[in-house]
Amino acid sequence: MLEVLTPQAATNPALRQVRYGLGGDMRVTRAVDGGLSLADASGEELLQASPAVMWDSSISTPTPGLQERVASPEDTGQAGTGTEVPVPSDLVSTAQRPGVLAASAPVEVAVSGSDLTLTPDPNMMAASPAAFPLFIDPAFSKLRSKWAYASSNGENNDTSSARVGLSPESGARYRSFFSFDTSAMSDTTVLTAKVLMKLDHSSSCEPTWVHLYRTGSWTASSGNRLAWSSYPLGSSATWLDSWEGNANEAGGCGSQQQNSDAVFEGGTLLQDVQAQVGSSNSYWVGLCACNQEDEWESAQDRWKKFFTDRTYLVATFDVKPNPPVGLAFTTTTDCYRQCASPAVLRSFTPTLRAQVQDRFGGVLGTAFEIRTSASLTGTIAVSSTTMPFASVTTVGNATGVATSKVPAGSLVAGVTYYWHATSMDEAGLWSGWGSWYSFTIDNTPPTVSNVTSTQYPFKSWGATPGTAGTFAFTAAGAAEYTWDIDGGSATTTTSASATYTPATDMVHTLHVKAKDSAGNTSSTYDYQFWVSPVPNAYSHWTFDETDPAKTAADTGSGFSARNPGTLTGGAHFVPGYLKNALHVSGAVGDGAVTSGPVLDTTKSFTVMAWVRPGSLSARPLQTFLTQDGSWMSRFQLQYRQDANGGRGGWCFTLSSADATGASKTISCAGQNVGIPTNGEWAHVAGRYDRVTGKMRVYVMGDPNSCAGEVTEATAPPSWSATAPFRIGHDFSGDIDDVRAYQRVLSDSEICQQASQ
Known part of the structure; x- marks a missing residue:
């Protein structure tokens, strides 16, 4: 769902054609009605998408052209009554559905290679400010996997309709059953769920009720009849939701009634779907004219026929992000040699870095926290509310790097600190805290205290040119040394000694500096030595x-x-x-x-x-x-x-x-x-x-x-x-x-x- 918040946003050239990347190995084609079909390699259709549509947020009665939001007295300059009348919820458009009076328009859909392109309606994009926000929906829906029916007298029937209630032809009571493949939702968090059906015919000209229940599994092929007593509904099943409606295109109701959309949703259905996808790869429901007290199933006015191929379980589901994985500190400003946990730093304001990942990608917000022990009960040194919150956008299952700089004045040298991080996606799902990583701060540079050489003693005549000399360094806490002779090219080594062969005689000076694992550098130590002239042999x-x-x-x-x-x-x-x-x-x-x-x-x-x-x-x-x-x-x-x-x-x-x-x-x-x-x-x-x-x-x-x-x-x-x-x-x-x-x-x- 793409939400266009303002008229200014609607003028963005990127919205003239909205492109989505298509991945995976499904074959995507555009249907005749403008929707989309997704099929596997064998050609079996697994997913359907109804034609894309967009709607606005207007709440006025229909007028020619685009609809306008009804202005309040305050908006029009009229004197108000002092009493604010709330807008009914069914008039308010949301990302889930348009308001009752909202204007809508089809969205042109095209498939080209790995791109799905939507072309929004230009007139609606030019709507007045009162009509915003706009909602552009390329919605995919998953068709029911299979369906079956049960009749109270065991009679068979054709599979042209999913029947519910008391049949006027045979007097048998009918129930219809549906199953949905929910394997893709395994180990996920279900955010929204609803079952959609299309009503083809009702006995009553007025709305009557039908109830949806969750049932046990069944193995019959699609369109087959189930045993009546094997799959009870009503008080013996888990009730999910109910819906009332009617449809009669034959004209017997005095006017032609169009097919109706039956929508089953609500907290009970959502909780039940969530519970079931954690233990099963299918979701099984049954449709009955009976209520939870087993009443009304024999009422003739509740007889209904539904289309068998227009039943969907529509769900929004998500997985929590992976816990962040700590990364090494950067050598640019924070550390030098020991940058991974347990790290030794020279900066009091280091930048914490973590690899973040979400299976579905998107925007991940990451919080960091520092304590004085690797425990959630340890003393908090820098809280997650004090550390800057990091926002990273990832694509697909790709990883990203979240960073957060420790505020000044939060840390001291010589203390071992432990940090971890947690990520949250757009749906508000937290990954949970990742592993602990430790660091200490060392801002004291090492000191080179001495240099010795057997071949070339300090300020004394030593060996002749061409004789290799070994110079030993003494420095506490040093991780490496950098040295040169007479200001020439410098050499860096982790060894506490250097080997140098003088090419000329007389006075030379060795300059050496030590650096610790945090990157603190000592002052320069000068060591003068004298190279004896070569005898004229x-x-x-x-x-x-x-x-x-x-x-x-x-x-x-x-x-x-x-x-x-x-x-x-x-x-x-x-x-x-x-x-x-x-x-x-x-x-x-x-x-x-x-x-x-x-x-x-x-x-x-x-x-x-x-x-x-x-x-x-x-x-x-x-x-x-x-x-x-x-x-x-x-x-x-x-x-x-x-x-x-x-x-x-x-x-x-x-x-x-x-x-x-x-x-x-x-x-x-x-x-x-x-x-x-x-x-x-x-x-x-x-x-x-x-x-x-x-x-x-x-x-x-x-x-x-x-x-x-x-x-x-x-x-x-x-x-x-x-x-x-x-x-x-x-x-x-x-x-x-x-x-x-x-x-x-x-x-x-x-x-x-x-x-x-």
């Missing part, structure tokens, strides 16, 4: 020896022992870039080799050398610095003919593992500066930074300006190469001033070495 081979010496001295420092290189194959000393240089022929194994590893290849390192190719065409791949593993070299400083699009270049290569077939990462330069050329010196350096995970190759062609090329790539994972350090290997040409550093040299430091 390196090996340096100048090759300034003279033939026939077969050992290249290591003139570097910082390592625990020197790493001289033994010349192998045909390698020998020749005039070089600075003084002497190492000349290698290009044969595999021709060069200088140390007795063991020089560098810890799991850490950062830098290698470099001056090289002068003798024959770039001798082989496409020529390595002049490398440190081997069991199967692979960890690094190679080399010439590659396939670099720079096949033009050749100087490359720094790192392998990913000490295994045959392990992948390699190759970074090459020498495309524009220090281009590999036979007989031309170039300074080539390779750098691996364990902290950043990057590798670089440097090529310097001009020692006076440091002009050169630098190429960077992401390095593969580190591993330890424990075999000797090799110089030459399979390079063809001269090599001078070879250096191997156990640290990352800066660009300027590499330039400085190349400028010597």
Whole structure:
């Protein structure tokens, strides 16, 4: 039922066509008379709807056009008598029925796909204010499931009419019985109920009574005869209601009397329907001319015939909403980590949230309540009348979310509170209280009291760059920590410690803040630590020896022992870039080799050398610095003919593992500066930074300006190469001033070495 309250509402364009969504698997068609028919998949009609209709609230006698409400003396400006005359109830239109004098009009109905469309009468929508509210009714009615009859003498009769009273043809008394399928009303609350019948004929020309009773169940097929004594009515049955009326279209009453609508309703019928639908899927009634004292059934003037296919049980029923289900508090303003019951909040005015649901959808009003214990006898902290009432509209069986914000000044910190909610639908049915949910308020932020580190003590010289340090946090009640170094990118962790590997030396500061489960945040704790400079540990081979010496001295420092290189194959000393240089022929194994590893290849390192190719065409791949593993070299400083699009270049290569077939990462330069050329010196350096995970190759062609090329790539994972350090290997040409550093040299430091 759609109620249009005011003329202003009637002008809303949405009312020109009113659309209702149709769901389920029923087939809906429009009947010839403008009503609707609902059938199942087999085509059996289960529901009928009479043509849609609308009516107004006018109470005047009929006049041409739309009817007007009769104005009171006060409305018309006439002098009143001082006595207010109440309007009779049968003149007042309601959503259930029009008033006796109300104007009505048909409503056009159309079915298209999943839409039911009603087109209200435009003239009635334009009625004067006195005619409002208007009522637009697309009413569906459920036809009786089946009917039967009983005759006092056991005679059979045709099934064209449902007969009641004393038959003038045979003298037998008749009763008619009807059953309705009420399975859809099981476990519901019945709000209204009435039985509608259509009277076809009466013996009397004046209204006479007929009574409706509730009977026991029967199993006969529709239209069959029941045994008279098996289904007694009158004083032996439950009386529901009575109705008086007459209908005689034959003209024997002096005028043609139209068919009459018999309506049985009232509190007794409503209560009985409610009681029966809770225990049965059918509702059984019997119609009799007899009253509750078993009188009048043999009175000839009470003989009546009703249509068998125009009997309906019309009921409005509802189910109470589901009890609300509590939802977690929002992290935006109320909580942080522990947002579900038992929740820990930081706000004194949190928003309670609950999932609400009604099988039939519609507007749900939800009330919230907070107590100091999970009991209806517990002390009320915030009453349901103090908490804002939440209204949520849902569609069908879909869920909605009801919210209510706790008023300021209602709660205190440190107390455990319990809340629950209950929902009410438009019919006034309450769901009952839902489950209890608890929360406490904690508005005290944690305090970071200390930070400690073994590797990097507070304001003391600690480990060198590239050494991972663990910083332990001390804070009571903290759920997580956020920290950064020197104001850089912040890291959030639930661990009470952080691991950080400094990339540079000297002074650094760790900033840390703690946050508790409610979201309260501490002030920042500053922890200063000093990173010791890396010792300048390196090996340096100048090759300034003279033939026939077969050992290249290591003139570097910082390592625990020197790493001289033994010349192998045909390698020998020749005039070089600075003084002497190492000349290698290009044969595999021709060069200088140390007795063991020089560098810890799991850490950062830098290698470099001056090289002068003798024959770039001798082989496409020529390595002049490398440190081997069991199967692979960890690094190679080399010439590659396939670099720079096949033009050749100087490359720094790192392998990913000490295994045959392990992948390699190759970074090459020498495309524009220090281009590999036979007989031309170039300074080539390779750098691996364990902290950043990057590798670089440097090529310097001009020692006076440091002009050169630098190429960077992401390095593969580190591993330890424990075999000797090799110089030459399979390079063809001269090599001078070879250096191997156990640290990352800066660009300027590499330039400085190349400028010597």
